[in-house]
Amino acid sequence: xxxKQYAFPPDFLWGTAASAYQVEGHNRHSDWARWEMExxxxxxxxxxxxxxxxxxxxxxxxxxxxxxxxxxxxxxVHRPSVEWSRIYPREKLVDREALAHYRTMLxxxxxxxxxxxxxxxxxxxxxxxxxxxxxTNAKMLLPAFEAYVETVVQYLGDLVDYWLTVNExxxxxxxxxxxxxxxxxxxxxxxxVKAFRxxxxxxxxxxxxxxxxxxxxxxxxxxxxxxxQPLRQHNPLDxxxxxxxxxxxxxRFFQGIAGGRIGPPLGLGERMPGLxxxxxxxxxxxxxxxxxxxxxxxxxxxxxxxTEMGWIYYxxxxxxxxxxxxxxxxxPIIITENxxxxxxxxxxxxxxxxxLKEIHRALADGIEIRGYMHWSLTxxxxxxxxxxxxxxxxGIDYATLERKLKTGGQRYARIxxxxxxxxxxxxxxxxxx
Ligand code: IFM
Numbered sequence: 001x002x003x004k005q006y007a008f009p010p011d012f013l014w015g016t017a018a019s020a021y022q023v024e025g026h027n028r029h030s031d032w033a034r035w036e037m038e039x040x041x042x043x044x045x046x047x048x049x050x051x052x053x054x055x056x057x058x059x060x061x062x063x064x065x066x067x068x069x070x071x072x073x074x075x076x077v078h079r080p081s082v083e084w085s086r087i088y089p090r091e092k093l094v095d096r097e098a099l100a101h102y103r104t105m106l107x108x109x110x111x112x113x114x115x116x117x118x119x120x121x122x123x124x125x126x127x128x129x130x131x132x133x134x135x136t137n138a139k140m141l142l143p144a145f146e147a148y149v150e151t152v153v154q155y156l157g158d159l160v161d162y163w164l165t166v167n168e169x170x171x172x173x174x175x176x177x178x179x180x181x182x183x184x185x186x187x188x189x190x191x192x193v194k195a196f197r198x199x200x201x202x203x204x205x206x207x208x209x210x211x212x213x214x215x216x217x218x219x220x221x222x223x224x225x226x227x228x229q230p231l232r233q234h235n236p237l238d239x240x241x242x243x244x245x246x247x248x249x250x251x252r253f254f255q256g257i258a259g260g261r262i263g264p265p266l267g268l269g270e271r272m273p274g275l276x277x278x279x280x281x282x283x284x285x286x287x288x289x290x291x292x293x294x295x296x297x298x299x300x301x302x303x304x305x306x307t308e309m310g311w312i313y314y315x316x317x318x319x320x321x322x323x324x325x326x327x328x329x330x331x332p333i334i335i336t337e338n339x340x341x342x343x344x345x346x347x348x349x350x351x352x353x354x355x356l357k358e359i360h361r362a363l364a365d366g367i368e369i370r371g372y373m374h375w376s377l378t379x380x381x382x383x384x385x386x387x388x389x390x391x392x393x394x395g396i397d398y399a400t401l402e403r404k405l406k407t408g409g410q411r412y413a414r415i416x417x418x419x420x421x422x423x424x425x426x427x428x429x430x431x432x433x
Contacts, residue, residue, distance in 0.1 A: 003422040006353075006360045013115075013371030014416040015077035016070060016393065017337050018059075019122035019167065020086070022380040023066075025056035029085035031130030032123070032383075035183040048185060050386035057378050057396050063105045065403060069394050070377055071112040073409055074416035078109055079222075079336060079373050081119035081167065082156070084148050085126035091144060099155045106159040117336075117373070118156065119164035119222060120149055120206055123172060123383070134184070135172065135195035142201055149206045153213050163217055164283055164336065165206035168224040169199030170249045179297065182384060196248075196266050200256055200275060207278040222283040222336040225250055225325055227317035231291035231298050241292035254282075254328045281370065282329060283336030286321055286355070289314040307351070308341040308389055315354040322362040322369065332368040335359065339375035341382065341389035348408035353421060360420075374412060378403065 021027055036052040059066055070078055086098045106116050125134050125141075132140050173195040176182040203221050210219050228246050230238035244265070252266050260276030261269050288311035291298040300306050305313040318338070325333060340351040352374065363369055379392035387398055393409035396402075405413075415421045 003424045005420065005422050006357055007420040008360065009363065010419065011370075012419065013077050013334070014075065014412075014419075015079060015115075015117065015371060015373040016073070016075050016377035017079040017117075017373040017375045018081075018377050018380065019119065020081045020083035021053065021056075021122065021124045022376075022382070023057045023059035023378060024083065024086075025054060025058045025060055027053065027083055027086060027124070029089040029127055030083065030124045031085075031127050031134065032183070034127050034130070048181075049183070049384045050388060053381045053386075055401075056381050058401050059378070060101070062401065062403075064108055066378060066394070067108050067112055067114065069403060069405060069409075070109075070114060072405070073393065073413040075114055075377070076416070077115040077117050077161065077371065077373065078377065079117040079119060079164070080105070080109075081122040081164075082152055083124060084121065084129075084145075085124065087151060088126055088144075088148055091126075091128050094151055099151070102156055103159065106156060110159060115161040116159055117162040117164060117334075118152075118160045119167050120152060121145075121165070121202065122167040130184075135198045136177070136191050138194065138198040138201060141198055142205060145202050146205050146209060149209045153210055157210070157214055157217075160214075160217065162281075162334075163206075163210050163219040164222045165203040165210075165219065166199055167222045168285060169203060169221065169253065170196065170226070171224050173199065174249060193266055197262065197272075200253060200262065200266075200272060204272065204274040204278040208274050218280040220279060220281040220283045220331075220334065220336075221253075222285055223253065224285040224287075224337075225321045227286070227289040227314065227321050229289060229291050231293040231301065237294045238292055241294045241296070244295070245292055245297070250324075251328065254325070258329065279329070279331055281332045281334055282325060283334050284321065284325060285337035285375070286318045286335065287338065287340075288312050289317040307347075308343075309385075313351070315351075315358045318355055319358040319362050322359070322367050323365070326367045332370050334370050335372045337373060337375040339391050341391050343390055345407035348406070349411045352408065352412060352415075353423070356415070356421070357423075 039047045039049040109116050173192045177186045177191040177195045180187040207219050228242050230242045232238050248265050256262050256275050257279045260271050299310050300312045338355050342348050376391045378394040379390045379396040382389040395404045395406050
């Protein structure tokens with residue numbers, strides 16, 4: 001029997017993703033740097049952040065080496081972010097040297113023929129903004145964010161091919177203000193709503209600012225579209241919890257883009273100026289599925305195959321999410337994150353290929369998917385889990401900062417080179433007449 005072929009469209013974009021704080025190192029003015037220090041004051045058993053980020057991968061100084069490895073993999077587009085607190089260490093103070101350094105970094109990608117997909121906000125805030133309420137103080141945050149976006153667009157815009165306004169505008173509200181698993185570790189529905197609305201406004205304002213200067217540059221959002229299931233399939237409370245979470249965390253954002261209004265539970269149907277139509281492409285970050293038990297999320301149940309993050313291995317969910325999102329919005333889709341925390345390279349390869357198969361299946365159904373960015377180019381600082389999770393195609397030895405392409409990275413390189421892959425039929429059984 002012939003091998004099964006997974007050929008991708010000729011113009012399909014293959015890429016990698018990362019975020020500034022997770023790889024650069026030495027980010028002293030960020031809210032996360034402060035939270036990490038605060039956590040050190042708690043007894044070890046009660047610490048909610050495993051370790052400080054510190055020098056991370058020292059990507060700030062070693063970007064040439066990282067981008068050279070990206071080139072060797074055949075990466076066509078890379079998705080870095082810029083760190084707001086680096087550019088604005090104080091509210092009204094632009095650090096020109098930091099901006100110039102970012103220019104050099106983006107040029108290093110460009111020189112290697114790697115396109116740039118730049119993200120403007122990836123989980124962190126400048127300390128001065130966080131200490132005044134952060135995402136829950138829109139009045140303070142939005143004008144400051146606009147000033148920052150203007151600066152980035154003005155100084156770096158000519159080097160950017162694709163923009164992402166914000167990363168996972170649904171995750172920080174949920175994890176930091178509702179689930180209390182990320183700083184500031186709150187559990188307040190009101191703060192969740194405020195933070196979510198601020199993210200929607202940040203997105204739409206950044207969109208408008210970029211379009212004003214670069215009308216033809218594609219601008220998207222990196223959205224973690226949650227694949228959710230009721231824990232007990234036929235339990236009405238679990239079903240209701242699932243539907244409510246789905247509405248608030250997944251649908252409302254895209255309905256807001258479609259109609260310009262914010263529906264319950266995030267709003268009362270009022271208009272948000274500038275929101276309607278503020279999206280050229282949808283970036284989807286997909287890793288897993290999860291359950292709702294009433295109003296409470298449950299990561300997995302006994303018997304589920306899980307990754308080292310404790311997340312369920314569920315490639316089919318990506319296919320379903322792609323279908324769902326394409327019903328919600330007519331925009332083209334790019335997978336802006338997908339990857340696995342593991343030290344087992346055969347598991348990484350299986351994860352990669354199984355998810356690509358689902359993308360391939362969705363493409364065959366006619367869904368417009370333009371590209372795939374693997375999370376992540378290198379191992380990195382995985383927020384509250386510190387350096388214990390290894391998502392990289394390139395491994396980092398944190399003692400020496402030596403980089404090494406993993407077997408998973410080699411496999412990804414071959415897939416990019418062949419613009420797809422073939423899966424040999426299993427021997428024997430399939431070959432019997
Ligand atoms: O590392 C994170 C990233 O910052 C946001 N999306 C999920 C990744 C894996 O947890």
